[in-house]
Amino acid sequence: MSILPADKTTAVPSWTVGDVIVHRIDEVLLPPATGPWLLPDATTDVVSQQDWLRPDFADHEGILQIDSHSFAFTVGGLRVLVDTGIGNGKTRANPAWHDLRTDYLERLTAAGFAPETVDLVILTHLHTDHVGWNTREVDGEWVPTFPNARYITSRVEREFWAGYDMDEPRKQMFRDSVIPVEEAGLLDTVDVPAEGAEIAPGLRLIPTPGHTPGHIAVQLTSQAETALVTGDCIHHPVQFAHPSIGSCVDIDPQQSEASRRKLLGSLAGTGALVLGSHFPPPTAGRVITHGDAYRLSPVPAS
Numbered sequence: 407m408s409i410l411p412a413d414k415t416t417a418v419p420s421w422t423v424g425d426v427i428v429h430r431i432d433e434v435l436l437p438p439a440t441g442p443w444l445l446p447d448a449t450t451d452v453v454s455q456q457d458w459l460r461p462d463f464a465d466h467e468g469i470l471q472i473d474s475h476s477f478a479f480t481v482g483g484l485r486v487l488v489d490t491g492i493g494n495g496k497t498r499a500n501p502a503w504h505d506l507r508t509d510y511l512e513r514l515t516a517a518g519f520a521p522e523t524v525d526l527v528i529l530t531h532l533h534t535d536h537v538g539w540n541t542r543e544v545d546g547e548w549v550p551t552f553p554n555a556r557y558i559t560s561r562v563e564r565e566f567w568a569g570y571d572m573d574e575p576r577k578q579m580f581r582d583s584v585i586p587v588e589e590a591g592l593l594d595t596v597d598v599p600a601e602g603a604e605i606a607p608g609l610r611l612i613p614t615p616g617h618t619p620g621h622i623a624v625q626l627t628s629q630a631e632t633a634l635v636t637g638d639c640i641h642h643p644v645q646f647a648h649p650s651i652g653s654c655v656d657i658d659p660q661q662s663e664a665s666r667r668k669l670l671g672s673l674a675g676t677g678a679l680v681l682g683s684h685f686p687p688p689t690a691g692r693v694i695t696h697g698d699a700y701r702l703s704p705v706p707a708s
Contacts, residue, residue, distance in 0.1 A: 418517040419707030421690055423679060424628025426481050426608070429517040430681075430689055430707060433474040433491040433510045437502050441470030441642070447651045448644045456647050458701050462688055463643045470642050471686035474535055476510075477635055478517055481626060482606035484525045487514075487552070488624050488635045489683060493538025496582060499575040503535060510539060511551070524552040528611070529559040530637030530683065531618040532567055533655075534576075537583045548582045550590050557587050558605065560613070561595035563620025598622055614639035614669055616662025617653060623669065633679040633690075639665050641684050646670060646693065646700040670700050679705060 419430040441448065441464075450468030453459060464470050477488045491510060498504040511521060529537055540557065541548040550557075572580070587593045596603055596611065602625070603611045610625040617638045624635040638653065639662070645651050649667045656662040673680060673693040680702065681690045691702040 418513065419687070419689070420517075421633070421679060421681070421705065421707055423479075423626055423633040424631040426479050426626060426628040428477055428479045428626070428633060428681065429519070431476040431478055431487075431491075431510065431514045431517060431519075433476070433508055434506065435686065436472045436474060436684075438465075438469050440472040440502065444472065444653055444655075445470065445641060445644065445651055446654055448642070448648070452648065452651075453644055456644060456701070458696075459644060462704065463686060463702075470644060472642065472684050473686040473689070474684065475689075476514075476539075477681055477683075478514065478519045478524075479626065481608045481628065484606050484609070485519060485523055486526045486528065486609065487519065487524050487555075488528045489530055489536040489637070490527060490539035490551070492535045493541070493583065495543050496538055497578055498534065500534075503538075511542075521552050522554055524555045526606075527552055527555045527557040528622075528624055529557060529563075530624065530635070531563055531621045532559060532580075532584060533618065533638065534579045534583075536637070536683075537579070540583045541586050548586045550587050550592055553590075553592075555592065556594050557592050558594045558596050560598045560611070560620035560622050562598070562615075563618060563622075564593075564595045566619045612669075614665040616658045616660070616665045617656050619657060621665075631679075632676070633681055634669075634673065635681045635683060636669075636685075637683050639669055640680075640682060643682065643685060643691075643702040646702050647696065649699060674700055 453468040492503045542551045598613045608627045612623040614623045626633045652659045688704040688706040691704040
């Protein structure tokens with residue numbers, strides 16, 4: 407799939423959290439069929455009842471908008487990338503992910519994060535659309551895209567997949583996007599207890615299991631301001647209004663819902679900036695109570 411290069415004169419979308427600037431590194435807007443497949447209970451009737459979702463997060467027919475992007479920032483002296491998207495030139499069963507040709511690395515570099523300058527790559531979980539740019543093809547081999555970085559994920563996450571009976575498409579993803587990083591000695595696994603794990607000043611991993619057993623969200627704190635990258639604990643803002651709506655690929659749907667409710671409850675009314683890993687622009691916002699659940703009050707990028 408060929409994606410036209412972005413206009414290089416366009417500024418990289420960003421938000422300020424204390425003295426940290428968080429950049430959104432765009433990869434691709436996923437096709438309209440993604441929403442009904444990924445969140446089957448988010449029917450057009452359910453979506454249409456939430457006026458605040460339109461026009462940014464859903465179209466006027468109630469079809470969800472779903473995006474693929476990463477977040478990059480510098481905190482505690484570390485240049486950090488959270489998740490690495492789908493990647494280019496990968497053989498994938500999902501046609502929307504297969505053999506992409508995007509300008510992701512150019513966008514990352516334009517934000518000031520050339521691949522060789524990245525210190526830390528945080529993987530919220532080991533799904534295909536979050537690990538793709540872990541590697542890139544060089545002379546027919548998949549090599550780490552960020553050769554000077556430590557890649558980290560939760561220990562529970564890696565151990566789960568090590569014992570999982572994978573189908574061939576998932577085996578292929580591990581062969582081209584995870585194992586080369588391990589073989590290069592760049593992947594670290596981290597114990598993430600219930601209270602979270604601080605991995606650098608102002609940078610904390612928050613356990614949000616369910617979508618996968620070791621799924622984590624990423625919390626950033628600077629000058630008493632807080633932001634949180636959701637990963638796939640929350641795929642789309644419709645889940646603020648209906649936390650019971652889960653993903654078709656949740657490993658443990660009940661635990662996923664419990665993690666989502668706990669996370670939203672901890673964020674509501676705090677002023678924390680929520681950065682959705684698949685939320686289309688405006689991508690970020692603050693959680694406010696809405697009826698017996700929540701909604702996202704958007705904070706557009708600068």
